[in-house]
Amino acid sequence: MPIIIHTSDVHLGAPLGWLGPRAAEQREELRRTLSKIVDLAIDQHADALVVAGDLFHSNNPSAATVRFVLREFARLTSESSASVVLLPGSHDSLGIESVYTSYRDEFGRLERVSVLGLEGRNSVAVEHAGLKIHGCPLGSQRPDDSAGDPDPDPAFAFNVVVLHAAAEESDVEDGQPVAASDLPGEGWSYYALGHLRSWHEIEGVGMPAVYPGSPELVVMDGGGQGHVARVELRASGTIVSKVRVGARSVMEARVELTDASDSFSIAEQVRQQAHSNPNAVLRLVLTGLTSAEAGIDDWDLVEELAAEYFFVCPPVRDYHVRVSDEDFVQLPERMVVGRFARHMRSRLEEAGSEEERQEIEDALQLGVALLQGKDAIG
Numbered sequence: 560m561p562i563i564i565h566t567s568d569v570h571l572g573a574p575l576g577w578l579g580p581r582a583a584e585q586r587e588e589l590r591r592t593l594s595k596i597v598d599l600a601i602d603q604h605a606d607a608l609v610v611a612g613d614l615f616h617s618n619n620p621s622a623a624t625v626r627f628v629l630r631e632f633a634r635l636t637s638e639s640s641a642s643v644v645l646l647p648g649s650h651d652s653l654g655i656e657s658v659y660t661s662y663r664d665e666f667g668r669l670e671r672v673s674v675l676g677l678e679g680r681n682s683v684a685v686e687h688a689g690l691k692i693h694g695c696p697l698g699s700q701r702p703d704d705s706a707g708d709p710d711p712d713p714a715f716a717f718n719v720v721v722l723h724a725a726a727e728e729s730d731v732e733d734g735q736p737v738a739a740s741d742l743p744g745e746g747w748s749y750y751a752l753g754h755l756r757s758w759h760e761i762e763g764v765g766m767p768a769v770y771p772g773s774p775e776l777v778v779m780d781g782g783g784q785g786h787v788a789r790v791e792l793r794a795s796g797t798i799v800s801k802v803r804v805g806a807r808s809v810m811e812a813r814v815e816l817t818d819a820s821d822s823f824s825i826a827e828q829v830r831q832q833a834h835s836n837p838n839a840v841l842r843l844v845l846t847g848l849t850s851a852e853a854g855i856d857d858w859d860l861v862e863e864l865a866a867e868y869f870f871v872c873p874p875v876r877d878y879h880v881r882v883s884d885e886d887f888v889q890l891p892e893r894m895v896v897g898r899f900a901r902h903m904r905s906r907l908e909e910a911g912s913e914e915e916r917q918e919i920e921d922a923l924q925l926g927v928a929l930l931q932g933k934d935a936i937g
């Protein structure tokens with residue numbers, strides 16, 4: 560029975576600047592992940608490795624990154640009978656500037672490695688497995704928009720279609736899964752989808768339709784990344800298993816600041832929610848109310864925790880600054896700090912939006928700290 564390893568959205572060469580000092584290490588991890596996927600395809604005696612778009616983060620990856628990919632695919636095809644089927648995505652889309660066009664000869668020299676959409680190729684036959692893999696390039700990748708959806712080839716026992724797409728109407732940056740009704744019709748054994756960063760299965764298609772998501776962490780979101788799909792095509796039906804290949808995970812801690820006195824005690828609360836883990840990216844959400852005088856220093860908190868996780872993201876500030884009369888007793892009106900605080904409080908009362916309110920609260924807290932001579936900026 561044919562076996563496919565299906566991945567997408569590897570985003571090799573992504574700058575990953577949001578990871579600050581760990582970015583280079585994570586870029587290396589993305590490469591290591593591709594090697595792990597190749598290892599998996601070899602171990603599983605896969606008939607095909609399908610990449611459903613965005614193997615590269617852009618159409619200008621470094622030459623070293625492209626050479627690495629070519630080397631890994633050469634290793635796969637020499638150590639196994641697998642074919643490699645690549646669909647250009649939205650980041651590495653087809654066109655004159657495409658990485659697949661720039662390195663056309665290099666990809667062309669590799670046996671059993673095909674780029675769908677290049678040179679008019681819209682399907683790849685894996686004869687010994689009775690398998691045909693069809694590409695469905697979208698939008699500008701499609702040479703002729705009226706070309707329509709591909710049709711399964713009845714000469715093959717198994718037909719698989721590869722798509723890189725999200726739902727057209729979506730207010731989420733990453734996109735929503737396509738609707739079952741937007742997928743090409745009947746006769747398919749499997750829909751190999753790409754474009755979403757997290758694992759998604761589409762219901763109601765009749766056959767499995769799966770977004771494996773990025774095999775390793777590239778953006779900060781729900782943490783549904785880190786998997787590939789192992790797809791076994793049987794006459795009785797298609798069986799999909801979710802295989803973990805990613806090294807990093809995402810952890811979230813929500814800390815209530817109301818009774819917290821300093822970053823040390825906040826860090827203690829964080830540790831209770833998210834046990835230290837050198838492979839985890841920690842997302843911190845600070846909630847509750849803090850006094851104008853508390854001067855919670857995000858940076859102190861991040862430093863306090865940094866050594867215990869792969870990376871600690873700058874905290875999401877979901878807290879509010881309390882300006883009760885009790886607090887104002889501490890800030891006498893005859894002093895600049897008192898007048899500043901009162902001025903900011905009246906502005907708070909007039910704030911027109913939540914965003915404006917947040918800004919004034921930040922200014923109030925920072926200003927009070929500065930006027931009291933604290934090293935507020937760190």
Ligand SMILES: [Mn+2]
Binds near residue numbers: 648650754755
């Ligand atoms: Mn994409």
